[in-house]
Amino acid sequence: xxxxxxxxxxLVGYGLDRVFADPRRWHPVAGFGTxxxxxxxxxxxxxxxxxxxxxxxLIGSAxxxxxxxxxxxxxxxxxxxxxxxxxxxWAALGGTSLSRVGRRMADHxxxxxxxxxxxxxPSLCGRDPDLLDSDGLARAALESIAENTSDxxxxxxxxxxxxxxxxxxxxxxxxxxxxxxxxxxxxYLRFGWAAARIDDVLNLLPARVTGVATVTAAHSVHGxxxxxxxxxxxxxxxxxxxxxxVAEASAAGALGLQLGGRTQYRHGVENRPTLGDGPSPTAPDxxxxxxLSTRVQELSAVASAILAVAIGQARIRxxxxx
Numbered sequence: 555x556x557x558x559x560x561x562x563x564x565l566v567g568y569g570l571d572r573v574f575a576d577p578r579r580w581h582p583v584a585g586f587g588t589x590x591x592x593x594x595x596x597x598x599x600x601x602x603x604x605x606x607x608x609x610x611x612l613i614g615s616a617x618x619x620x621x622x623x624x625x626x627x628x629x630x631x632x633x634x635x636x637x638x639x640x641x642x643x644w645a646a647l648g649g650t651s652l653s654r655v656g657r658r659m660a661d662h663x664x665x666x667x668x669x670x671x672x673x674x675x676p677s678l679c680g681r682d683p684d685l686l687d688s689d690g691l692a693r694a695a696l697e698s699i700a701e702n703t704s705d706x707x708x709x710x711x712x713x714x715x716x717x718x719x720x721x722x723x724x725x726x727x728x729x730x731x732x733x734x735x736x737x738x739x740x741x742y743l744r745f746g747w748a749a750a751r752i753d754d755v756l757n758l759l760p761a762r763v764t765g766v767a768t769v770t771a772a773h774s775v776h777g778x779x780x781x782x783x784x785x786x787x788x789x790x791x792x793x794x795x796x797x798x799x800v801a802e803a804s805a806a807g808a809l810g811l812q813l814g815g816r817t818q819y820r821h822g823v824e825n826r827p828t829l830g831d832g833p834s835p836t837a838p839d840x841x842x843x844x845x846l847s848t849r850v851q852e853l854s855a856v857a858s859a860i861l862a863v864a865i866g867q868a869r870i871r872x873x874x875x876x
Contacts, residue, residue: 558862558863558866559632559633559635559636559639560635560636560639560714560715560718560862560865560866561715561859561860561862561863561866562636562639562640562859563635563636563637563638563639563640563642563643563714564639564640564643564711564714564715564855564858564859564862565855565859566636566639566640566643567639567640567641567642567643567644567647567714568643568647568711568851568855570640570643570644571643571644571647571648571649571650572650574644575650575651575654576648576650576651577645581645582645582646583645583646583648583726583730586612586616586726586727586730587730587734589612590612590730590731590734591734593608593611593612594608594734594735598745599745600741600744600745601744601745602744602745602747602748604745605735605744605745605746605747605748605749606747606748608745608748608749609728609731609748609749609752610748610752612727612731613724613727613728613731613752614724615727616723616724616726616727617720617723617724617727618720619723620642620718620719620720620721620722620723620724621719621720623638623719624638624718624719624720627719635718638719639714639718639719639722642714642719642722642723643710643711643714643722645726646710646722646723646725646726647706647707647710647711648702648706648707649703649706649707649847649848649851651706652678652699652702652703652706652707652847653699653844653847653848655674655677655678656678656695656699656840656841656843656844656847657840657841657844658674659671659674659675659678659691659692659695659840660695660837660838660840660841660844662674663688663691663692663837663840664837664838666688668687668688668691671683671688671691672684672686672691675691675694675695678694678695678698678699678702679694679695679697679698680733680737681694681817688836688837689834689835689836692835692836692837692839692840693813693815693834693835694817695840695843696805696809696811696813696835696839696840696843697802697813697814699840699843699844699847700801700802700805700806700813700843700847701798701801701802703764703801703805703847703850703851704757704760704761704763704764704797704798704800704801705729705757705760706729707850707851707854708760708761708763708764708767708850708851708854709725709729709756709757709760710722710725710726711760711854711855711857711858712759712760712763712854712858712861713725713756713760714858714862715858715859715861715862715865716861716865724756725756728749728752728753728756729753729756729757731749731752731753732746732749732750732752732753734746734749735749736749736750736753737750738824754795754796754797757797758796758797760797761796761797761798761800761801762800763854763857764800764801764804764850764854765786765790765800765801765804767849767850767853767854767857768782768786768801768804768805768808768846768850769782769783769786769804769808770853771808771846771849771850771853772807772808772846774845774846774849775808775809775842775845775846775849776842777807777808777809777810777846778807778808778810779808781807781808781810782804782805782807782808783804783807784807785803785804785806785807785829785830785831786800786803786804786807788803789803789806789827789828789829789830790802790803790804790829792814792827792828792829793814793826793827793829794824794826799829802814802829803829803830805843805846806829806830806832807830808846809830809832809835809839809842809843809846810830810831810832811830811832811833811834811835811839812828812829812830812831812832812833812834813828813829813830813834813835814826814827814828814829815828815834
C-alpha cells in the first residue's frame with residue numbers, strides 16, 4: 555500500500571465495477587453530461603474555436619478536480635490515495651454495465667423481441683434502431699461492444715495507471731463529450747471537432763492495449779489470435795476512427811466475423827469499410843462478443859496495475875538518486 559497505492563486502487567475500483575456496475579442514481583458521469591449539456595446550450599455556435607473552448611474548459615475542469623483531490627489524498631497518506639483511485643475508477647468504468655446490456659440485447663434478439671431490442675440500442679450507440687432488422691441490431695450492438703470495451707474500460711484503466719485520478723477524470727470527461735458532440739452532423743461538425751480530436755489523442759494508447767488484449771483473449775472465445783492480429787494489421791486503418799478501427803478489426807478477427815458496411819445514424823448514412831472476414835454478426839455472436847469483452851477487461855486491469863507499479867518504482871528510484 556505504501557509504495558503502490560495507484561495499482562491497488564485500480565484493481566479495487568475494477569473489482570467494485572464488477573460487483574456493483576454503474577450506480578443507478580447520482581452517477582458522476584451522468585452528472586458531468588448534464589453539466590456539459592447546460593454549458594453547450596449557452597456556448598453552442600457553428601464555430602470550431604468556440605467548440606475548442608467548450609471542450610478544453612470541461613475536460614480541464616475534470617482534470618483540475620482530479621489534481622485537487624489527489625493533493626489532498628497524498629497529504630492523508632497511501633490508503634487515501636488508493637481509496638481515491640478506487641472510487642474514481644469505479645465511477646468512470648462502464649465495462650460491467652456494457653456487458654449486461656449486451657446480454658440483454660442478445661436475450662431480446664433470441665426471443666425475437668425486436669421492439670425491446672430497438673428500445674435498448676440507444677444505450678449502446680447512436681444508430682437509428684427503427685431501420686434495423688435482427689441482424690442489423692446484432693451488428694450494431696457487437697460493434698459498439700467492441701469499441702466501448704476500449705472506451706468504457708481500457709482507457710480508464712490505462713489513464714489511471716499513467717496519471718492517477720486526474721487522468722481518469724479527464725479521460726472520462728473527454729470520452730463523454732465525444733459521445734455527446736463528436737459527430738459529423740451539421741450541428742456538431744465544427745462545434746464538436748475539438749471533442750472528437752481530443753478523444754482520438756487520448757485513446758491512441760488504450761485502443762492499442764485493447765488490440766493486444768483482444769489478440770491474447772481470442773482463444774477464450776474459440777477464436778484465433780493469429781487471425782485477430784491479421785485483421786488488426788490489415789483492416790484497422792480502413793476505419794474512419796484511428797482507434798475504433800483497432801478495437802473493431804481485432805474483435806472481428808477474434809470472433810471470425812465481418813463488421814462494417816452501411817451504417818445508419820440519426821443524422822444520416824455512413825458507408826463504412828468492412829473489417830474482418832466471415833459472416834455478418836447474428837444474435838448468438840453477441841454472447842461471444844460479451845465474453846471476449848469481459849476477458850479483454852480482465853487482462854487490461856492486470857496490465858494497468860503492472861504499469862502503475864512500474865511507474866511507481868521508477869519514481870522511487872528517481873527520488874533515491876536525487
